[in-house]
Amino acid sequence: xxxxxxxxxxLEIVLDSARKxxxxxxxxxxxxxxxxxxxxxxxxxxxxxxxxxxxxCQNAKLHFKRVMASLKCLDCGKVYSLIEELTPCPSCGSINxxxxxxxxxxxxxxxxxxxxxxxxxxxS
Amino acid sequence: xxxxxxxxxxxxxxxxxxxxQNREKLDAHKVFCINLMASPGAGKTSFILQTINRxxxxxxxGVIEGDTAPVTIDSDKIMQAGMPVMQINTxxxxxxxxxxxxxxxxxxxxxVLDLLLIENVGNLICPAAFALGNHANVLIASIxxxxxxxxxxxxxxxxxxVLIINKTDLLPYIEFRMDYFQQGxxxxxxGLLTFPVxxxxxxxxxxxxxxxEEKVHxxxx
Numbered sequence: 001x002x003x004x005x006x007x008x009x010x011l012e013i014v015l016d017s018a019r020k021x022x023x024x025x026x027x028x029x030x031x032x033x034x035x036x037x038x039x040x041x042x043x044x045x046x047x048x049x050x051x052x053x054x055x056x057c058q059n060a061k062l063h064f065k066r067v068m069a070s071l072k073c074l075d076c077g078k079v080y081s082l083i084e085e086l087t088p089c090p091s092c093g094s095i096n097x098x099x100x101x102x103x104x105x106x107x108x109x110x111x112x113x114x115x116x117x118x119x120x121x122x123x124s
Numbered sequence: 125x126x127x128x129x130x131x132x133x134x135x136x137x138x139x140x141x142x143x144x145q146n147r148e149k150l151d152a153h154k155v156f157c158i159n160l161m162a163s164p165g166a167g168k169t170s171f172i173l174q175t176i177n178r179x180x181x182x183x184x185x186g187v188i189e190g191d192t193a194p195v196t197i198d199s200d201k202i203m204q205a206g207m208p209v210m211q212i213n214t215x216x217x218x219x220x221x222x223x224x225x226x227x228x229x230x231x232x233x234x235x236v237l238d239l240l241l242i243e244n245v246g247n248l249i250c251p252a253a254f255a256l257g258n259h260a261n262v263l264i265a266s267i268x269x270x271x272x273x274x275x276x277x278x279x280x281x282x283x284x285x286v287l288i289i290n291k292t293d294l295l296p297y298i299e300f301r302m303d304y305f306q307q308g309x310x311x312x313x314x315g316l317l318t319f320p321v322x323x324x325x326x327x328x329x330x331x332x333x334x335x336x337e338e339k340v341h342x343x344x345x
Contacts (some may be wrong), residue, residue, distance in 0.1 A: 002219055009135050020131050031135070036279055038249045042237035086275050095311045103282070105253075105307055107131045113128055 006039060009046040013107045014057055023112035025056050030063040034104035035082070060110075069102025132313030139254055142222035145276050146229060146257025153234035155186075158336075161280060162264035163273075164246030167290045169198045170323040171264055172241055176205045177331050178326070179239075180229065183340055188212060188228045190220040195259045198243065208232060214260045219250035222257055222274045239342050248273065252280040260285040260339065265293045281312040285317065288332065293322040 007063070010031065018026050033039055041064045051060050069082040073089035074096040082102065088095045128317045134140065150157045162168045164319060172187060187209045190197045202209040210228040212220060225242060232240070242258060244251040257266050265273055268291060274281050283285075286311060309316055317335070323326035 002217075005139075005217070005219075005221065005254075006135055009138060012138060013131065013133050013135070017131050018131055021127070023127075023129075026125070032193060036282075038253070038279060086278055086308060088307070088311065095307050096314065097311050099282070099312075105136070106134050109128055109130045109132070112127050112129055114125055 003040060004045040004047050007044050007051060010044070011051055011055070011057060012109060014060075015055060015079055017110060018056055018112055022114055023056060024115050025113045026110055026112035028061050028063060029057070029066055029115060030108040030110070032066055032067060032103040032106050032108045034067045034103045035069045036099070036102040037105045037114045039105075041073070065102050065108060065114045066106045070100045072098045072100050074098055136253060136255075139222045141180065142226055143255035143257040146222055146226050148255065149226075149229055149234070150240070150318075151343075153237070153239050154236045154344050155234050156260075156336075156340045157186075157240040157256075157258040158260045158262050159242045159244055159251075159258040160262050160264060161244045161248075161251045162246060162266070162290075163269055164247050166246070166264045166269065167323045168203055168246065168264055169194065169241050169286065171290060172202060172243060172320070173205055174321075174326055174329055175241070175333070175336070176202070176207055178329050183238045184236055185239045185335070186210070186232050186237045188220075188226070188240065189226065189233075190214060190230040190243055190245045192216055192218065192245055208237075214245060216250050218245055218247050218272075220244050220256060221254045221255050225256045238344065239336065248277040249278050252277075252283065259343070262286045262288060264288040265305075266310045267294045267298050267300050271305035274305065274312055278308075278312050281309055281316075284313055284316055286317050286319070286332075288333065289318065290322040290323055292320045292328060294324050 045062055048062055072079045073094050075094040076092040078089055078091040133252040185207055187202045189211045192214050199211040201208045210231050212224045263284050265287055
């Protein structure tokens with residue numbers, strides 16, 4: 001439901017990084033999104049197609065790297081993935097749990113084209 | 125030529141930066157700030173009104189009301205209770221963000237406040253994603269919503285400091301498995317401080333009021 005605000009933030013981060021790296025165009029954007037984040041990919045893509053118009057990100061492809069939620073039982077040590085609903089430990093039934101993955105929500109990396117030739121570098 | 129640029133930045137980083145600025149401002153004025161979240165109809169405004177009634181009079185409280193539409197029903201009630209209130213109309217947006225709260229903070233006289241309650245937009249999804257700069261996140265769950273909410277909306281239960289279970293006066297009339305509800309909460313947020321209350325009868329408010337008083341006292345120290 002808050003995808004517009006999220007998409008605007010993605011554009012801001014990407015444009016900032018593209019500018020710092022003298023990009024002439026951004027071709028690909030990879031996002032890492034945990035399954036516990038309530039974000040609908042199609043919805044972000046829909047807003048993206050609109051708000052990226054007229055920027056160097058226009059026509060850039062969004063890639064969603066989804067990370068499944070995984071939990072660790074603090075009683076028996078079992079690590080398990082959440083397919084659907086939140087469930088207690090499937091081994092011992094404990095509700096004493098740690099969420100290990102699934103809350104990721106970041107811009108991972110982008111692919112850009114630059115005017116310069118013969119130079120290839122990765123910037124952090 | 126083509127080049128890969130590593131970014132690894134949280135998507136809502138700029139909101140989080142603004143939230144930190146809000147927090148610094150609140151800290152500088154020693155105002156304890158609570159972000160009250162809930163679904164529509166959970167009783168946020170009645171809960172705030174009971175809180176206003178029961179807080180010792182020496183605690184000066186302000187309220188920021190988040191609403192999706194320019195309707196002042198909630199703010200009017202708070203104003204009638206004699207408290208300074210700032211309404212934010214989000215223009216259809218489903219949540220408050222740090223920028224909106226930052227603008228509201230400029231309008232409130234923080235020098236005279238001890239406590240600031242932010243009534244977020246009624247929604248269990250979006251408010252969880254946007255930091256505001258408050259000191260504590262509080263969720264008001266309510267009995268009629270059903271006992272499955274922690275399972276359906278896990279995110280909002282993750283970063284809570286306090287959980288209120290409102291409308292306990294309706295427990296005799298509604299099937300609500302408290303054990304099942306609390307098991308879901310425990311999986312997401314172990315040991316979460318919980319106050320079952322009824323904003324209608326005032327039952328259960330002592331614990332909540334004591335907690336608020338203690339927090340206000342701590343920040344002013």
